[in-house]
Amino acid sequence: MPNFKLLIAFDGTDFSGWQKQLNAPTVQGELERVLGQITNRPITLHGAGRTDAGVHALGMIASFKIDSSIVLHKLLRSANSLLPSAIRILDIRLAPPEFHARYSTVSKSYIYKIETGRIQTPINRLYAVHIPQKLAINTIQKCLKILVGTHDFASFEASGSRDKSITTGRGSVRTLYQAEIQHTGTDQLQFVFSGDGFLRHMVRNIVGTVLEAGKGRKTEEDFKKILEARDRSVASATAPAHGLFLTTVHYTE
Amino acid sequence: MPNFKLLIAFDGTDFSGWQKQLNAPTVQGELERVLGQITNRPITLHGAGRTDAGVHALGMIASFKIDSSIVLHKLLRSANSLLPSAIRILDIRLAPPEFHARYSTVSKSYIYKIETGRIQTPINRLYAVHIPQKLAINTIQKCLKILVGTHDFASFEASGSRDKSITTGRGSVRTLYQAEIQHTGTDQLQFVFSGDGFLRHMVRNIVGTVLEAGKGRKTEEDFKKILEARDRSVASATAPAHGLFLTTVHYTE
Numbered sequence: 257m258p259n260f261k262l263l264i265a266f267d268g269t270d271f272s273g274w275q276k277q278l279n280a281p282t283v284q285g286e287l288e289r290v291l292g293q294i295t296n297r298p299i300t301l302h303g304a305g306r307t308d309a310g311v312h313a314l315g316m317i318a319s320f321k322i323d324s325s326i327v328l329h330k331l332l333r334s335a336n337s338l339l340p341s342a343i344r345i346l347d348i349r350l351a352p353p354e355f356h357a358r359y360s361t362v363s364k365s366y367i368y369k370i371e372t373g374r375i376q377t378p379i380n381r382l383y384a385v386h387i388p389q390k391l392a393i394n395t396i397q398k399c400l401k402i403l404v405g406t407h408d409f410a411s412f413e414a415s416g417s418r419d420k421s422i423t424t425g426r427g428s429v430r431t432l433y434q435a436e437i438q439h440t441g442t443d444q445l446q447f448v449f450s451g452d453g454f455l456r457h458m459v460r461n462i463v464g465t466v467l468e469a470g471k472g473r474k475t476e477e478d479f480k481k482i483l484e485a486r487d488r489s490v491a492s493a494t495a496p497a498h499g500l501f502l503t504t505v506h507y508t509e
Numbered sequence: 510m511p512n513f514k515l516l517i518a519f520d521g522t523d524f525s526g527w528q529k530q531l532n533a534p535t536v537q538g539e540l541e542r543v544l545g546q547i548t549n550r551p552i553t554l555h556g557a558g559r560t561d562a563g564v565h566a567l568g569m570i571a572s573f574k575i576d577s578s579i580v581l582h583k584l585l586r587s588a589n590s591l592l593p594s595a596i597r598i599l600d601i602r603l604a605p606p607e608f609h610a611r612y613s614t615v616s617k618s619y620i621y622k623i624e625t626g627r628i629q630t631p632i633n634r635l636y637a638v639h640i641p642q643k644l645a646i647n648t649i650q651k652c653l654k655i656l657v658g659t660h661d662f663a664s665f666e667a668s669g670s671r672d673k674s675i676t677t678g679r680g681s682v683r684t685l686y687q688a689e690i691q692h693t694g695t696d697q698l699q700f701v702f703s704g705d706g707f708l709r710h711m712v713r714n715i716v717g718t719v720l721e722a723g724k725g726r727k728t729e730e731d732f733k734k735i736l737e738a739r740d741r742s743v744a745s746a747t748a749p750a751h752g753l754f755l756t757t758v759h760y761t762e
């Protein structure tokens with residue numbers, strides 16, 4: 257049975273996240289509906305991971321198997337003509353039978369955008385979080401450096417959440433390959449994270465906490481202790497969803 | 510009576526343009542409502558120019574006079590807290606009594622954004638027009654060069670429109686200082702126009718016509734003849750509003 261691998265981008269503003277829900281518009285729900293309509297078969301789409309309501313994606317990966325000999329470029333074109341313009345399939349390929357968008361994932365990358373001017377630019381308001389103050393970038397960089405490597409990220413995991421991590425036996429231990437902050441323009445900054453996996457709300461909780469350090473309310477030492485505490489209650493509030501973008505999902509060839 | 514000069518940015522997506530209308534949300538309407546609410550006086554705001562429904566602004570200028578000693582930074586903060594997030598006053602200053610946002614204008618600049626990849630990136634869909642094909646940039650540049658200088662732009666003026674231009678006696682003659690196309694990223698292009706004034710739909714009609722040349726459907730010679738014809742019916746269709754941004758309005762000091 258052919259195994260299809262999809263590269264997907266979406267504007268998460270008007271969706272209740274990736275995962276299908278009965279009474280709310282979701283990205284998975286829209287894609288399954290449209291792919292089912294085209295192929296005339298029920299579709300179960302496996303995403304590389306869930307995204308929260310309001311989170312965007314530039315390069316989500318999803319896969320599905322279907323007993324159909326549909327031509328790839330026709331499927332791509334039909335799907336995009338039926339999908340809402342906030343969701344686009346950028347590419348469809350055939351993958352080996354053992355490929356699974358979620359279980360085959362080797363690493364993922366995210367960016368988180370903030371705007372630091374006194375007043376937020378209206379056209380950025382859905383795609384960057386407004387922090388109207390000068391941030392101590394040096395302190396932020398030092399905190400982010402602490403995160404790189406293999407750590408127990410329990411302090412940055414959404415409380416009460418734990419799904420796959422239990423079955424994989426690694427608990428809340430993850431490895432971050434990259435954790436940086438970059439200037440992208442006047443008053444425009446972005447965090448970049450890559451790692452072998454991310455706990456629920458992990459990026460947003462890290463950003464929320466590291467921004468407290470950037471505002472001078474926490475030191476690098478405080479940040480280190482928060483990571484070491486492995487306790488969600490010591491970290492800061494979850495940063496808003498709309499600054500977050502899933503950028504890339506990596507697989508071994 | 511103090512004369513206030515406002516620098517304004519807005520996302521035009523959800524507005525029926527700049528100019529106040531009775532039964533539709535407009536940028537001028539929202540600003541007058543909010544400024545009137547704060548100052549407790551009826552406000553008549555003069556914009557540097559009108560923008561069509563769906564057009565955005567990064568640096569619109571508007572002015573109003575009011576007999577009030579309101580503190581500038583308080584007015585700015587209050588207005589932004591009451592305005593919809595799609596409109597932001599970026600700055601408020603006192604201007605000389607003779608300053609008028611419309612009549613004192615010396616020149617204006619616009620950009621027009623297009624995306625040329627096969628599939629449009631969802632988060633760009635409200636801020637760039639999708640032209641899914643490779644464009645002949647060289648031809649476009651040659652056409653744009655023809656426009657720089659003082660010309661009668663009647664071929665690019667919305668049919669049936671003519672307001673201030675009659676009274677100023679210059680008809681549809683305008684001077685363009687800049688007309689360029691620039692690469693801003695992978696599959697991302699922007700047109701840049703500055704001039705001493707723009708006729709209604711002028712930028713969008715120029716873009717619509719020059720894109721025909723970029724697609725190989727018109728030559729540089731054809732384009733020259735269109736400009737020289739001074740006849741709207743020979744130019745191409747008006748390009749969509751959502752690619753257009755008013756970027757700057759210039760005044761003499």
